[in-house]
Amino acid sequence: MKPECGIAVETERFPGPGRVELNVRSPALGRTAEVRLLTPAGWTPRPDRRWPTLYLLHGGDDGPACWTEHTDIAGLARTSGVLVVLPEGGRAGFYTDWRRPDRRGSVPDWPRFHLDEVRPLLERRYGAGEARAIGGVSMGGYGALVYAARNPGMFAAAASYSGLVHTTRRGVPTLLRLYLRSVGERLDAMWGPRHAERARWAKRNPYLLARGLAATPLYLSAGTGVRVPGDRPAPGDRLLERLIAPGSRELAARLAELGVPPHTSFGPGTHHWPTWRRELIRSWGFLMTALREREAGSAL
Numbered sequence: 001m002k003p004e005c006g007i008a009v010e011t012e013r014f015p016g017p018g019r020v021e022l023n024v025r026s027p028a029l030g031r032t033a034e035v036r037l038l039t040p041a042g043w044t045p046r047p048d049r050r051w052p053t054l055y056l057l058h059g060g061d062d063g064p065a066c067w068t069e070h071t072d073i074a075g076l077a078r079t080s081g082v083l084v085v086l087p088e089g090g091r092a093g094f095y096t097d098w099r100r101p102d103r104r105g106s107v108p109d110w111p112r113f114h115l116d117e118v119r120p121l122l123e124r125r126y127g128a129g130e131a132r133a134i135g136g137v138s139m140g141g142y143g144a145l146v147y148a149a150r151n152p153g154m155f156a157a158a159a160s161y162s163g164l165v166h167t168t169r170r171g172v173p174t175l176l177r178l179y180l181r182s183v184g185e186r187l188d189a190m191w192g193p194r195h196a197e198r199a200r201w202a203k204r205n206p207y208l209l210a211r212g213l214a215a216t217p218l219y220l221s222a223g224t225g226v227r228v229p230g231d232r233p234a235p236g237d238r239l240l241e242r243l244i245a246p247g248s249r250e251l252a253a254r255l256a257e258l259g260v261p262p263h264t265s266f267g268p269g270t271h272h273w274p275t276w277r278r279e280l281i282r283s284w285g286f287l288m289t290a291l292r293e294r295e296a297g298s299a300l
Contacts, residue, residue: 006027007024007025007026007027007118007121008024009022009125010023010025018039018074018077018078019036019037019038019039020045021035021036022035022036022037028108028109028112028116029106029108029110029113033087033088033113034088035085035088035118036068037083037084037122037126038068038084038086039083040080040081040082041078041079041081043127044127045127047124047127050123050127050128051083052081052129052132052288052295053084053122054084054085054133055084055087055135055144056073056084056085056134056135056136057087057134057136057139058089058140059136059137059140060091060092060094060139061183062091064087065086066137066273067084067086070273070276071273071280080284080288083126083127083128087114090102090110091183092139092179092180093110093139094110094190095136095140095143096110096190096191097110097111097112099188099192099200100189101189102189103183103185111150114147115147115151129295130294130298131298132155132156132294133155133158133287134157134159135161135283135287137162137273138161139164141159141163141164141165142160142163142167144158144160144163145163145165145213145218146205148212149212149213149216150209150212152212152215153215155216156217156294157218157219157286157287158217158218159218159219159221159279159286159287161275161280161283162222162223162241163206163220163248164176164247165207165247165251166207166247166250167201167206168201168202168207168208169207169246171243172247173194175244191204206251207251210251211258214260217263219262219264219287220251220263220264220266221264221265221266221279222248222249222266222269223267223268223270223275224241224245224266225238226268226270227268227270228269228274228275231272231274232272232274233270234271234272234273238271240270240271241270241271244271249266263283
């Protein structure tokens with residue numbers, strides 16, 4: 001198909017009602033990536049109708065399909081009148097611009113891919129509107145907040161579910177290094193050594209970018225590491241949440257100091273889908289209200 005915005009749609013599939021699957025060739029990534037769309041009732045791929053759009057980012061060692069496997073996001077999209085975008089973010093891409101090649105051999109620029117290639121493509125050809133919100137789990141929660149912080153006003157709201165939102169907090173760089181190593185990547189290839197690349201790390205840390213988040217209504221959720229009775233366990237889900245959750249609480253406190261306290265949901269829960277599924281439902285009204293308000297403001 002004809003390239004747009006430097007990005008080319010290589011395949012377009014409609015596997016079932018309310019679902020579109022795209023494979024796109026991305027100059028920003030230097031390779032092909034996947035983008036899935038969950039469409040509202042009445043949607044057709046035409047440029048003359050705009051829909052409020054929610055971007056949902058997946059976590060590490062996962063992909064776009066996780067949202068439909070673990071939540072009823074397809075049903076929510078269909079009944080709420082929103083277009084939900086599930087883009088690929090790499091097994092450990094961290095929604096950032098890399099310094100050196102990753103294990104697939106290219107130097108990916110994930111922000112450019114999502115915001116400068118995928119977003120305009122969807123707005124031109126698939127009915128995505130300028131009323132946008134963004135959310136994500138774990139690594140995706142990090143991505144949602146750093147995208148909102150570095151692009152004030154682009155999103156009507158942002159939500160982080162157990163996001164890794166304070167990347168220089170004590171112990172977190174080591175956690176990042178160990179995780180990247182476990183999937184065959186190198187932290188130095190992503191951001192470089194922390195002490196030699198302080199400015200680079202700081203510009204990609206949501207906690208240190210708190211002032212940039214002041215313009216965006218936020219929903220921050222994090223668990224205590226205590227599993228809710230009946231939740232299915234996962235390896236390390238309690239420990240990971242205990243290590244990562246304090247960053248969300250510290251960011252909430254920092255935003256309160258700046259006079260823009262976020263909506264928070266801090267309570268029992270772990271670093272796993274049973275917790276995130278509940279938080280998606282709890283935050284849904286918050287996200288939909290922000291989208292409707294932005295849509296109404298754009299119509300004036």
